Amino acid sequence: MRRLPLLLMLVGLPAAAQPAPSPVGVWATPAGETQVRIARCGDGLCGTVAKVTAGETRDVNNPDPALRSRSVVGTTLLSGLKPSEDGWEGSIYNFRDGKTYSGKMALKGPNALELSGCVLGGLFCKKQVWSRVN
Incomplete structure (x- = not known):
């Protein structure tokens, strides 16, 4: 009978050891034209x-004229994303229109x-x- 509580604890361990879902990885935009790497x-x-x-590969709509000739590859789109009640909140830069938005991610x-x-x-x-790429 003393082994039953220990057995119940061990059976529950694998479920408790599962990591929380994470958005870390590479994601594709809906049309698949851009892939974004999310990291800590x-x-x-x-x-x-x-x-x-597909589409423009330079940051031609950036509000800073000095940055308009840079490649968008390597450009930060998601910044300052902090955990919130429903996911993460921070800023989203859209290189297609050159604007930065208040953003949420879940x-x-x-x-x-x-x-x-x-x-x-x-x-x-x-x-x-x-959609997750990897």
């Missing part, structure tokens, strides 16, 4: 362009990541779901 940055997350397969499954970028304090938002 300090106590949060950040994301940089890993690959662009896993919607092991291979689906929902991002939303907002302006005017969240009055206007746009969402998209990225």
Whole structure:
């Protein structure tokens, strides 16, 4: 009878040892034109362009004219992402329009990541779901 509590503890161990889902890895935008590598940055997350397969590959819409000729590969798109109640919150840079938005990010499954970028304090938002590449 003394072994029963120990056995119950051991049976529950594998489930308890599972790591929390993480968005760390490479993700593709909905059209598959851009791949973004999400990594740990300090106590949060950040994301940089890993690959662009279609469209403009230079940061031509950047508000800083000195940066408009740089390649978008290696450019930080997701910055300052800190854990929040529903995922992570931070900033999202959209190189397609050169604007930075207040952003949220949440896993919607092991291979689906929902991002939303907002302006005017969240009055206007746009969402998209990225797919895990690896």
